Amino acid sequence: MPQLSSGGGDDLGANDEMIAFKDEGEQEEKIQENAFTERDLADLKSSLVNESEINQGPGAAAARRGQQAEPRGHYVEKHREHLNGVPKQQDGGMYKTSYPGYPLFMLPDPYLQSSSMPPSSNKVSVVQQPHGMHPLSSLLPYGPNDHFSPSPPHLPTDMSQKTGTRVHRPQSQDLSGFYSLPPGSVGQISPSMGWFPHSLMLGPSGMHPTGIPHPAIVPPTGKQEHDHYDRGMYAKPHGEAKREKEPKKPVIKKPLNAFMLYMKEMRAKVIAECTLKESAAINQILGRRWHALTRDEQAKYYELARKERQLHMQLYPSWSARDNYGKKKRRKREKQQDSNTGGRRSASATFREEAAPPALPPPMEAL
DNA sequence: CACCCTTTGAAGAGC
């Protein structure tokens, strides 16, 4: 069980949360990770899943796990990033994979070159890696089976064209640091980009002014928008023609925070393990696992999230989180007012606030 | 079909 105080000099900003976790009776879960996994799954299953699923749970999960762990290794990025002198972390594994948010180029691993570690190995083995995959590898949620085409024909080869995006990004050489993008590499989208929403390949609307598509840009139609958008773009039913004339402003999504990144990575694993698909239940499990993570493990996600925010800021300097306010239907506040106390905040969130001061931001010295 | 649920964290608004 990792000691919070052992982290050494660089404060990664997760201290407070981790301290709070101690109070949540999660300690034993760290001590017995496997037990934890099975217990929390069982807990949720008992309430959310029928017994037949429970019976087949671990075995089936193990079988699935075997399939999952495989295709990760080749996501390793060799190129170095020099992101504003980001402090070198103890675990280079964080950067071993191209980050799905910025799949081509993002976060090449400074520590990877010497890479004494095979891509699939687990330096951080405390909680998360029963499957021999890197924590971030599943940030590429869609595997080789994904129908993503590595070099989509509709992807403009002329990446200099910049139209339609509402955001303006000043020509910044800093991006080279983010992207480490070799000439022509945009057309060489690796399978690791399987996550990549097709809509992002569609050109102006989803294309960053640099020509580098960004996952934060999505068509404005909502959740599965990229699917619909694709269909609209390629199938073009009659009714769509009109819509097409009105160029939709792409919605620039918020950058994912550390937990979101963690969720994105681990969701598939949890689903495989517990055969649950209901996201609410999955997220509960993930929330508990998040608390069970060691400081270092969390720190990796905080760092990644920080980089994502940084990149997001560079890409969309004029973007504000407020831009997306109201994009989702406004939550029914009457409901929260009824329940009172803290709005939509969960019990655990409320507890965290009571138990510990607000979480420190990710380390800023790297900024 | 739109929204809810559920999680954590970031950011913005309001006081």
Add this chain to the structure above:
DNA sequence: GCTCTTCAAAGGGTG
């Protein structure tokens, strides 16, 4: 500065 709200992902569930 603190509190509250909204959104980010995800996909089954619900009305």
